[in-house]
Amino acid sequence: MPLVAVKPVSQLPPGRLTVVRTQDSKFVICNVDGTLHCVSGLCPHAGGPLEQGTLEGHTLVCPWHGWRFDCRTGLSTGEKAAKLPTFSVVVQGEMILIEVP
DSSP, rough: OOOEEEGGGGGSTOOOOEEEOOSSSSEEEEEEEEEEEESSSBBTTTOOBBSSEOOOOOOOEETTTTOOEEETTTTBBBSSBBOEEEEEEEEETTEEEEEEO
């Protein structure tokens, strides 16, 4: 899978998230205490834009209906069983890269 450059690590501090758009997809990168995690940018419930959600520790909360996902695993943390696809994150020098299909 190809690597896509995102931004310098210094532009994504702990506790923050950012969106990455490619021609076909949208991804969200979360910085949880200095560790970067990447998941699909669309909520599987109703397609909510997860980049507009909030990051609470390692939990990504969809802004539309409050669905909650562990950004480390993609698994939902609420009563609804759902999973976000996850993607590898690589840091080369100061640059964040994600491995996309």
